[in-house]
Amino acid sequence: MAEKRVTRQEDYATWYNDLVYNADLAEHSDVRGCMVIKPYGYAIWENMRDVLDLKFKQTGHSNAYFPLFIPKSYLSKEAAHVDGFAKECAVVTHYRLKNAEDGSGVIVDPEAKLQEELIVRPTSETIIWNSYKNWIQSYRDLPILINQWANVVRWEMRTRLFLRTAEFLWQEGHTAHATKNEAIAEAEQMLDVYADFAENYMAMPVLKGRKTVSERFAGAEDTLCIEALMQDGKALQAGTSHFLGQNFAKAFDVKFADKEGKLDHVWATSWGVSTRLMGALIMTHSDDQGLVLPPALAPIQVVAVPIYRTEEERTEIGAKFNELDAALKALGIRFKYDDDDNRRPGWKFAEYENKGVPIRLAMGPRDLQNGKIEIARRDTKTKETIDFLNLPEVIKALLDDIQSSLLQRAKDFRSAHTHTIDSYDEFKVAIEKGGFFLAHWDGTPETEELIKQQTKATIRCIPFDMPSEPGKCMVTGKPSQCRVVFAKAY
Amino acid sequence: MAEKRVTRQEDYATWYNDLVYNADLAEHSDVRGCMVIKPYGYAIWENMRDVLDLKFKQTGHSNAYFPLFIPKSYLSKEAAHVDGFAKECAVVTHYRLKNAEDGSGVIVDPEAKLQEELIVRPTSETIIWNSYKNWIQSYRDLPILINQWANVVRWEMRTRLFLRTAEFLWQEGHTAHATKNEAIAEAEQMLDVYADFAENYMAMPVLKGRKTVSERFAGAEDTLCIEALMQDGKALQAGTSHFLGQNFAKAFDVKFADKEGKLDHVWATSWGVSTRLMGALIMTHSDDQGLVLPPALAPIQVVAVPIYRTEEERTEIGAKFNELDAALKALGIRFKYDDDDNRRPGWKFAEYENKGVPIRLAMGPRDLQNGKIEIARRDTKTKETIDFLNLPEVIKALLDDIQSSLLQRAKDFRSAHTHTIDSYDEFKVAIEKGGFFLAHWDGTPETEELIKQQTKATIRCIPFDMPSEPGKCMVTGKPSQCRVVFAKAY
Numbered sequence: 001m002a003e004k005r006v007t008r009q010e011d012y013a014t015w016y017n018d019l020v021y022n023a024d025l026a027e028h029s030d031v032r033g034c035m036v037i038k039p040y041g042y043a044i045w046e047n048m049r050d051v052l053d054l055k056f057k058q059t060g061h062s063n064a065y066f067p068l069f070i071p072k073s074y075l076s077k078e079a080a081h082v083d084g085f086a087k088e089c090a091v092v093t094h095y096r097l098k099n100a101e102d103g104s105g106v107i108v109d110p111e112a113k114l115q116e117e118l119i120v121r122p123t124s125e126t127i128i129w130n131s132y133k134n135w136i137q138s139y140r141d142l143p144i145l146i147n148q149w150a151n152v153v154r155w156e157m158r159t160r161l162f163l164r165t166a167e168f169l170w171q172e173g174h175t176a177h178a179t180k181n182e183a184i185a186e187a188e189q190m191l192d193v194y195a196d197f198a199e200n201y202m203a204m205p206v207l208k209g210r211k212t213v214s215e216r217f218a219g220a221e222d223t224l225c226i227e228a229l230m231q232d233g234k235a236l237q238a239g240t241s242h243f244l245g246q247n248f249a250k251a252f253d254v255k256f257a258d259k260e261g262k263l264d265h266v267w268a269t270s271w272g273v274s275t276r277l278m279g280a281l282i283m284t285h286s287d288d289q290g291l292v293l294p295p296a297l298a299p300i301q302v303v304a305v306p307i308y309r310t311e312e313e314r315t316e317i318g319a320k321f322n323e324l325d326a327a328l329k330a331l332g333i334r335f336k337y338d339d340d341d342n343r344r345p346g347w348k349f350a351e352y353e354n355k356g357v358p359i360r361l362a363m364g365p366r367d368l369q370n371g372k373i374e375i376a377r378r379d380t381k382t383k384e385t386i387d388f389l390n391l392p393e394v395i396k397a398l399l400d401d402i403q404s405s406l407l408q409r410a411k412d413f414r415s416a417h418t419h420t421i422d423s424y425d426e427f428k429v430a431i432e433k434g435g436f437f438l439a440h441w442d443g444t445p446e447t448e449e450l451i452k453q454q455t456k457a458t459i460r461c462i463p464f465d466m467p468s469e470p471g472k473c474m475v476t477g478k479p480s481q482c483r484v485v486f487a488k489a490y
Numbered sequence: 491m492a493e494k495r496v497t498r499q500e501d502y503a504t505w506y507n508d509l510v511y512n513a514d515l516a517e518h519s520d521v522r523g524c525m526v527i528k529p530y531g532y533a534i535w536e537n538m539r540d541v542l543d544l545k546f547k548q549t550g551h552s553n554a555y556f557p558l559f560i561p562k563s564y565l566s567k568e569a570a571h572v573d574g575f576a577k578e579c580a581v582v583t584h585y586r587l588k589n590a591e592d593g594s595g596v597i598v599d600p601e602a603k604l605q606e607e608l609i610v611r612p613t614s615e616t617i618i619w620n621s622y623k624n625w626i627q628s629y630r631d632l633p634i635l636i637n638q639w640a641n642v643v644r645w646e647m648r649t650r651l652f653l654r655t656a657e658f659l660w661q662e663g664h665t666a667h668a669t670k671n672e673a674i675a676e677a678e679q680m681l682d683v684y685a686d687f688a689e690n691y692m693a694m695p696v697l698k699g700r701k702t703v704s705e706r707f708a709g710a711e712d713t714l715c716i717e718a719l720m721q722d723g724k725a726l727q728a729g730t731s732h733f734l735g736q737n738f739a740k741a742f743d744v745k746f747a748d749k750e751g752k753l754d755h756v757w758a759t760s761w762g763v764s765t766r767l768m769g770a771l772i773m774t775h776s777d778d779q780g781l782v783l784p785p786a787l788a789p790i791q792v793v794a795v796p797i798y799r800t801e802e803e804r805t806e807i808g809a810k811f812n813e814l815d816a817a818l819k820a821l822g823i824r825f826k827y828d829d830d831d832n833r834r835p836g837w838k839f840a841e842y843e844n845k846g847v848p849i850r851l852a853m854g855p856r857d858l859q860n861g862k863i864e865i866a867r868r869d870t871k872t873k874e875t876i877d878f879l880n881l882p883e884v885i886k887a888l889l890d891d892i893q894s895s896l897l898q899r900a901k902d903f904r905s906a907h908t909h910t911i912d913s914y915d916e917f918k919v920a921i922e923k924g925g926f927f928l929a930h931w932d933g934t935p936e937t938e939e940l941i942k943q944q945t946k947a948t949i950r951c952i953p954f955d956m957p958s959e960p961g962k963c964m965v966t967g968k969p970s971q972c973r974v975v976f977a978k979a980y
Binding site: 027029030031034035036037038039042043046062063064065066067068069070071072073075076082087088089090091092093094095096097098099104105106108117118119120127130131134140146150151153155167169342 | 517519520521524525526527528529532533536552553554555556557558559560561562563565566572577578579580581582583584585586587588589595596598607608609610617620621624630636640641643645657659832
């Protein structure tokens with residue numbers, strides 16, 4: 001752990017990077033743009049994945065697995081898709097190495113050149129729709145509701161741990177439907193799944209809305225999204241759900257016969273969230289002392305540290321915590337008892353604070369005698385000494401309280417940093433301080449682009465719950481039917 | 491489903507491939523050597539993964555994630571490793587595509603050539619030990635007990651679904667220890683985990699043993715393995731656990747200070763199983779009617795098919811099965827009620843037989859009236875009509891019985907196809923019929939190679955539980971201390 005820490009105020013980007021390292025979440029690898037997700041970071045991701053996976057299955061989806069490699073020609077099949085995705089990709093051109101003749105190591109065997117280059121998937125629409133083509137003949141084969149957990153690669157020049165890496169882990173849902181309405185309902189349902197997950201597990205409030213035409217996914221007819229606000233006032237797109245219309249079905253010639261035998265192209269959606277959510281989770285709750293985790297996703301929800309001098313004290317306190325362990329397990333609480341003799345209590349306190357463990361317990365010989373225990377919560381950094389009696393129930397209630405407090409705190413932060421604004425001059429000044437800005441926009445890509453050029457702010461979404469409110473575009477003065485949300489974004 | 495099926499007797503390879511397609515487990519993709527794992531196949535793999543993952547965690551391991559790409563130079567660092575792995579690999583040479591000037595699609599941008607080529611991981615020892623180098627300074631940092639679930643790529647010329655594919659899914663454990671004995675104990679422990687999984691979940695008996703020097707993993711000092719016998723008499727290596735000595739620690743310069751401050755290289759293991767286990771599972775139990783699954787891994791353990799003519803009958807029978815559904819859920823049994831009106835009962839019977847669902851229930855209006863139900867087991871293809879009363883308990887007991895029967899049947903098969911043999915002439919004839927052959931071998935790679943050249947049989951392992959029995963090598967007549975296991979193998 002660094003002696004002196006950079007605070008959020010001093011340098012937000014450095015604070016974030018240091019936190020990811022100090023909490024043992026991830027690190028840069030020697031492979032440009034690729035990260036190593038360390039066990040503690042991966043355990044959080046596993047918790048996220050397990051919750052999402054269950055929600056996907058409860059909404060009728062199954063998992064499957066499609067190839068890592070996409071033939072280059074597939075990327076050219078959907079016109080909009082190729083522009084958005086076919087550029088910064090890892091390209092496999094050869095399939096064999098051989099020993100260098102000078103004994104210096106291995107070299108690429110020039111004889112082993114692929115006839116058609118393979119692209120490491122940046123997303124899997126093309127390879128999956130190429131399979132669906134063979135799976136779908138009639139309405140009986142629909143809907144297809146498939147999800148894939150996978151690694152994908154997009155060659156990024158400037159990377160940041162979790163937020164933007166060349167390789168990342170994600171899930172991508174790919175569904176096929178007989179009707180337009182069913183596909184739209186699917187895209188909306190999955191956005192709700194994401195929003196529910198963000199709020200109730202990540203304790204991260206999100207705006208639900210749709211992207212403007214220029215911010216849409218390459219190949220989509222409509223892109224729905226959830227947008228969160230980070231502590232530095234920047235927005236983060238936390239998940240997207242796309243209504244793809246019949247674009248991929250047409251590109252890959254996927255038709256089905258309806259009950260009357262009439263042929264039509266299939267309707268599609270795709271939707272995904274990634275390890276980027278780890279970045280969102282970190283930046284929503286953490287403070288200058290390190291990571292703060294919502295209990296619902298914390299690998300360790302409660303840690304107990306014994307304070308002892310003699311082996312006898314260690315044994316007695318250990319016995320008490322063993323009892324507690326059993327009681328907490330019965331309540332489904334993830335508990336760790338750390339009596340590692342190589343580390344002092346003070347070191348452990350700092351370590352678990354750093355790692356965002358929601359509740360820390362400590363007990364010394366006098367506490368034991370008095371039937372007392374010290375209980376500290378990570379989110380508020382408050383502690384008190386309480387009776388050992390009823391501890392499991394107290395802990396359970398406290399975990400619930402921490403979970404809801406974190407959500408409330410994040411909601412309050414977002415409210416305090418959401419502004420209604422009508423003057424573009426004021427906007428240009430205010431946007432520098434960060435936050436969500438609700439403003440009128442004339443609906444044209446030209447104005448959107450102008451604002452982006454002049455302020456670096458983008459339209460994060462057109463929120464679903466924005467009341468209709470006729471007004472004038474803050475830039476052009478042209479009529480607008482409702483406000484949209486501007487922010488600078490990750 | 492094909493009208494006429496190829497039997498195991500007629501053509502085992504075609505039988506296997508047809509089964510994988512007909513049971514909807516997987517299919518070849520258009521990308522050479524890469525398969526698509528379909529939802530039903532993937533659900534079996536998920537069950538395997540979940541059981542193994544729990545076992546890994548119970549033995550103290552955590553999951554983590556390392557980069558997909560390995561810099562080419564890493565593969566040259568461990569001398570033996572490079573010979574074994576640096577050859578048939580997918581090589582990334584470029585990181586960008588661009589639009590062809592003639593508008594014909596996308597081409598590789600020659601400007602975007604990587605300075606050092608990246609290899610899509612065929613296994614991750616090198617990239618992981620390059621990280622461990624920074625994680626390990628002192629004995630306090632040991633042991634490191636990490637597992638990774640990942641996709642890997644080995645360019646294979648002749649591929650077979652699940653058994654040998656260019657891309658496959660697997661887990662790879664990579665551990666680091668302070669002492670040689672601790673690392674050896676870890677390698678042995680993980681082999682036991684695999685053997686326990688194979689026998690108690692896959693219902694597949696395995697021989698535990700060690701590989702000969704020439705069959706070792708590239709870079710290992712000792713390779714332990716589990717070997718199973720398929721129904722065609724071929725062996726299948728189902729899992730390996732390697733004691734790597736200090737080879738990778740030396741190659742990547744990973745040292746630790748012990749309690750006295752003395753520096754030494756770290757000791758290592760690695761161990762893995764892959765989607766190849768799916769092939770082993772299929773070939774151990776299935777028959778000419780399709781897949782047979784052990785209940786412990788079956789995505790659907792019990793399927794119920796209603797037989798009705800009127801909507802009223804359908805409703806009444808459905809109500810009865812709803813009751814059963816709740817009762818089976820309470821027992822943790824995976825149940826599916828299939829009242830899809832688009833398919834006839836006969837079609838469904840064939841479908842679930844095909845897919846290896848261990849128990850099938852059927853009920854018509856007369857059964858309902860009489861309080862009876864038809865229960866059919868997939869493994870023996872027997873069926874009987876029994877009282878509906880106590881059905882959940884009957885089903886639970888029957889699932890247990892099917893699980894143990896399948897293991898017993900596989901054990902009996904193996905016993906019947908395991909032969910002790912002393913004459914090389916007899917061996918050369920007998921090996922053509924398949925099976926395990928226990929024979930004396932003089933311990934030299936030359937004799938091993940000769941046998942392989944002449945018969946295509948390899949030494950599968952030197953089993954741990956083989957009694958010491960002095961004898962003479964069946965080929966050279968030189969002395970041998972115990973028998974080893976020969977077979978032709980996948």
